[in-house]
Amino acid sequence: MSDPQAQPPGDSNYREPNFGQPGYGQQPAGGPNTTPVVAAPLSEADDRQWASLAHLGGILSFLPSLIIWLVFKDRGRFTNTEAKEALNFQITLLIGYVAINMISFILAIVTFGIGGLFIGLAWVLWLAGVVFSIMGFLKAKDGQNYRYPFALRLLQ
Template identity: 60%
Template sequence: MSNPSPQPQPSAPLSAADDRQWGSLAHILGILGIVPALVIWLIFKDRGSFTDTEGKEALNFQITLLAADLLGYILVVVGIGFLILPVVFVVRIVFSIIAFLKAKDGHNYRYPFAVRLIK
């Protein structure tokens, strides 16, 4: 007779402070690209509603910027990409900082433009 394997226990909900912290980190770590926002959202989305909301928003923004980066790299061939890539870089930094500052104070932040693929 085999022993039944122990069932994984659900993770404890985040405290309000931790929820704000992870939600704001999803934004600021977006400066590094899409991976930090994706990892934070996947790990903490079920543990805190604020992190779920802000993680999705940060992830959608990073997906939008990834598409803009890819377009810029493709358009380097015709010379326009050299204009697009620095703009995307600055937009990523500026809006990630703005979102972080709002989220760390517990306010939801919506980027002024983002393709919202993750609902």
């Protein structure tokens, strides 16, 4: 049985591990204790692109708008404004989906299932979300602010 720490035959580059030696496990110079690097501001074209993608991402859910707002809010004024607007709209839609599902569930119980048809309104809400998200995308792509016709202004 051979010792796993023994030098392999013919390997002149092998070095013994320095467990317990001073400096073992420490970060090299320029490690995590250095000053953080601030990201550069977005160019006008990038600002428009991320702002428009924040609106278009609303077709999927509120997460794309949230991520874009959190990552780019300090780098572009237009992206900050438009991503907040898109996020407010997506949160409003989410509240609407929850309300429709709760009301539909309660009506289904009370009316022995007939009230469950109320859930069809969720499709209308989804369709409105897709249409308004595309409209926001087209406006933001051209550099114009877009205001959704209905949205709770939770983020100012």
